Amino acid sequence: MSSETIGFALLLLGVLLLVAKLVRVKWRLAQRLFLPGSIIGGGIALLLGPDVFGRIAAAFGTDRFTEGGLFGTEIQQVWSTLPGLLISVVFAGLFLGRRMPKAREAGRMAGPQIAFGLTLSSGQYVFGLLLALAVLTPVFGLPPLTGALIEIGFEGGHGTAGGLGETFAEFGFAEGQDLALGxxxxxxxxGIVLGIVLINWGVRRGHATELRADAAPSVAERMGLVERENRRSAATLTVHPSSIEPLTLHFGVLALAIIIGQLLLWGLQLLENALWVDTIEIFGYVPLFPLAMLGGILLQVVINRFDRAQIIDRLMIERIQGFALDMLIIAAMGTLSLDVIAHNIVPFLLLAAVGIVWSLGAFLLLAPRMLPDYWFERGIGDFGQSMGVTATGLILMRIADPELRTPAYPAFGYKQLVLEPFFGGGLVTAAAIPLIVQFGPVPLLVVMAVVFLVALLSGVLYFGRRGAPADTEAEAPR
Structure with missing residues (x-):
């Protein structure tokens, strides 16, 4: 494959993202659903791919587009490799530029949030594995690792699903990536549709404390634009461009975090090979991105210790992460196989239904009992994340709490620091597939069931009855 093909494939993704933004600005349904441009662009790429455009062209008598669609097979091959690369960039920057809070500080505000988030995450494994054991494996002949698809696809999102492609393939279930992306x-x-429905319901029933019934996102917000008077800097220059371009500096920091993660992964694989590879092999199948996240954490600890000039700007890291995630999502969706989903449509719908019912039920039934204050604003963020990754949760929280007056945002952030290394693309998500294959689904089901019960009971019996922290008003000024 030539370098020109690789470059042109990347340029096409950029053009598709621009087209997607125009669609968001002009298409009212996309505005009402707050669809990200990467999802719109991915849908366009999917429609122009072999499973839609290729089949339509074949129906009119030409097989030229059967394998690669409008873009061709080589472009599709380039796109298919991008998710596994870009997900490491996203995860390496999760903690870079953040202040690492003290355990007591985080626990005081985020304890209930951690319990609720952990209940949602572990519950996706519990109900997914039960579905696999009871229906998907005996009835449809699918491997038991399909029980992990709810957590991988819903809370992990497109990035995690794309990043686990090689892991699925190594265990002889390459179709798992397409199902996870679906x-x-x-x-x-x-997550967005039900979240908006729930917000309207919460306003009518009086559960939403900060949102009025007549409040609504502005036209600009629906179009995905920022009004001129509300615009702010996308990042801060912490070094002079004459010495090094600030974007280059931050990319270098991300690269170092990924390299540290790769060294950690190699070290764990060597240790595993030396000690117990004859009986168990886990790290040989773990992808790079969760270790890249650990690399970012270790690097941030060093930065906090020695960087007195504070040259790492969190907003600059987020811009690079956002670019990588947009490119990842559109590339992953553009290479999604609709044939795989069509051939497994009943199991796919069962998994989706179980995941949706669990997240919706947890929000309606458990959030009021586990979150002692502002349960609606705090719960809607975790609901969105449990179905559509962190960005969805943040969107719903911003709609429910537009002035950021509740403790929902800081509690959500602290919870992320605790749970992100493990669920939603962390170590547990990455290791779940090899663990299921190595030991079977039952041991993982038992472990997740124990985690589920501990998180649930601690939330309902302790945090839910504890009441709001004494300093809630100080942390959430009204």
Whole structure:
């Protein structure tokens, strides 16, 4: 494959993202659903791919587009490799530029949030594995690792699903990536749709404390634009461009975090090979991105210790992450195989239905009992994340709490620091597939069931009855 093909494939993704933004600005349904441009662009790429455009062209008598669609097979091959690369960039920057809070500080505000978030995440494994053991494996002949698809697709999202492609392939279930990507798409769309429905319901029933019944996002917000008077800097220059371009500096920091993650992964694989590879092999199948996240954490600890000039700007890291995630999502959706989903449509719908019912039920039944204050604003963020990754949760929280007056945002952020290394693309998500294959689904089901019960009971019996922290008003000024 030539370098020109690789470059042109990347340029096409950029053009598709621009087209997607125009669609968001002009298409009212996309505005009402707050669809990200990457999802719209991915849908366009999917429609122009072999499973839609290729089949339509074949129906009119030409097989030229059967394998690669409008873009061709080489472009599709380039796109298919991008998710596994870009997900490491996203995860390496999760903690870079953040202040690492003290355990007591985080626990005081985020304890209930951690319990609720952990209940949602572990519950996706519990109900997914039960579905696999009871129906998907005995009835449809699918491997038991399909029980992990709800957490991978819903809370992990497109990035995690794309990043686990090689892991699925190594265990002889390459179709798992397409099913996970399909789950991620359904989860994101339903998370936004149901989230907006729940917000309207919460306003009418008086559960939403900060949102009035007549409040609504502005036209500019629906179009995905920022009014001139509300625009702010996308990042801060912490070094002079004459010495090094600030973007280059931050990319170098991300690169170092990924390299540290790769060294950690190699070290764990060597240790595993030396000690117990004859009986168990886990790290040989774990992808790079969760270790890249650990690399970012270790690097941030060093930065906090020695960087007195504070040259790492969190907003600049987020811009690079956002670019990588947009490119990842559109590339992953553009290479999604609709044939795989069509051939497994009943199991796919069962998994999606179980995931949706669990997230919706947890929000309506458990959030009021586990979150002692502002349960609606705090719960809607976790609901959105449990179905459509972190960005969905943040969107719903911003709609429910537009002035950021509740403790929902800081509690959500602290919870992320605790749970992100493990669920939603973390170590547990990455290791779940090899663990299921190595030991079977039952041991993982038992472990997740124990985690589920501990998180649930601590939330309902302790945090839910504890009441709001004494300093809630100080942390959430009204």
């Amino acid at each position: 789950m991620a798409t359904i989860g994101l769309l339903m």
